[in-house]
Amino acid sequence: SYVLTQPPSVSVAPGQTARITCGGQNIGNKSVHWYQQRPGQAPVLVVYDDKDRPSGIPERFSGSNSGNTATLAISRVEAGDEADYYCQVWDSSSDYVFGAGTKVTVL
């Protein structure tokens, strides 16, 4: 089955850029989606199809995907961005696959 690998945690100072990686075999050939989950809340889709944002999601959230790594970047990080972030792909053999999540801490 397909596996997505994320770092457990990322720390970033306010105003800086946080980059969260999601590794997978030839992930560049797949569409990657990212979810933000604040404590006690349901996940929220923040980026889909590698780089597109749903309506209402700030432009500070951006995505890229190439080779074996997809990346979610959060620019001008704010305290409210502190959350867990999950990558997800849809694979025809594995169906929906989620990464284990990355906890973003704003210093």
Add this chain to the structure above:
Amino acid sequence: QVQLQESGPGLVKPSQTLSLTCTVSGASISSGSHYWSWIRQSAEKGLEWIGRIYKGGRTYYKSSLKSRVIISVDMSKNQFSLKMRSVTAADTAVYYCAGGEPITIFEIWGLGTMVTVSS
């Protein structure tokens, strides 16, 4: 605006059947283009997709859960439901209903409901 709300017992005994319902507002389960799924989240397994239903009837399940899970729909109430039989402590999790269009994403989530399997 599409909204989802899970409901059902928060405590289920081992070996019994877990039953949850998701009420959909703002979209039609039977005629819309969304795929409706159940997803659970636990500390041990993280986010785990359980299964989906589409166009009010077509279902598809995670292979490892397929033998224990049924997802069905009540079109008159615009609800879809999850039944998971023979539960164990490993099925303890927060259960979410979610919807997405296209099939690949989950753009709408319910608030989630905690289900504990314990005697």
